[in-house]
Amino acid sequence: MMPEIQIIPTQDELTAAAAALFLKIGRQAIQDRGRFSVALSGGSTPLPLYRRLAEPGLDSELDWSKIHFFWGDERAVGKEHPDSNFGQAYRALLAPRQIPPRQIHRVRGESQPADAARSYQQEILDFFPETPPRLDLVLLGMGSDGHTASLFPGTSVVRETGRPEESWVDAVHAPRLDSWRITFTPRLINAARRILFLVSGADKAETLYQVLKGPYQPRIFPSQLIGGKVTWLVDQEAGSLLKDL
Numbered sequence: 001m002m003p004e005i006q007i008i009p010t011q012d013e014l015t016a017a018a019a020a021l022f023l024k025i026g027r028q029a030i031q032d033r034g035r036f037s038v039a040l041s042g043g044s045t046p047l048p049l050y051r052r053l054a055e056p057g058l059d060s061e062l063d064w065s066k067i068h069f070f071w072g073d074e075r076a077v078g079k080e081h082p083d084s085n086f087g088q089a090y091r092a093l094l095a096p097r098q099i100p101p102r103q104i105h106r107v108r109g110e111s112q113p114a115d116a117a118r119s120y121q122q123e124i125l126d127f128f129p130e131t132p133p134r135l136d137l138v139l140l141g142m143g144s145d146g147h148t149a150s151l152f153p154g155t156s157v158v159r160e161t162g163r164p165e166e167s168w169v170d171a172v173h174a175p176r177l178d179s180w181r182i183t184f185t186p187r188l189i190n191a192a193r194r195i196l197f198l199v200s201g202a203d204k205a206e207t208l209y210q211v212l213k214g215p216y217q218p219r220i221f222p223s224q225l226i227g228g229k230v231t232w233l234v235d236q237e238a239g240s241l242l243k244d245l
């Protein structure tokens, strides 16, 4: 399926478009299945979206008691650590919205990475009635090296894709960062009903072009592993080389 690509003039409009899509997908999921399961991403790009979603003006736009929050990836740190993806989303969105713990499914970043991955996979398998587990929405960002979630170029989780024993959640060591991450595998991301990439900034332009228009080289550009019903919301700077798409 060809991805949908929207190039949006400003960061502000990118946030507004992402919020509108989040609400629309959420309402539809609640109408169809009685709840909305969404995986959030880390990084700086989605922060304004999380803050926007916490605004009181959106109180009645969605039944917030029916959302279940997951994370597509997490750093190997405790929830209070400034690098925690959970912590960032908690402060910007979940705390202001007073989302109760039973709707929050975080990765235990404070555990040994392999244990954290195993228990998160189990939590996901317990939550979703179907196999593969199908989230309603997975939010993703893209690094300027082409990684997404914590699928980094050249790492095992990227190399091993397609093997039958592949898991849904994995622990991965990112050599460039010299740190461990826990991440959804491409298989779990691609099973989602909708996938939404948010990409902003001039430093992403060349990589974004390679990912979307270049040859298929997923070990170099792991974002190319992501397929399904994918929407890319891209600001003008990141999308500057895609003009003729």
Ligand code: 6PG
Residues within 6 Å of the ligand: 041, 042, 043, 044, 045, 046, 073, 074, 075, 085, 140, 141, 142, 143, 147, 148, 149, 150
């Ligand atoms: C993380 C991520 C990661 C992020 C990209 C883009 O934990 O860091 O989930 O995949 O989305 O690195 O990050 P920016 O939005 O900061 O560019």
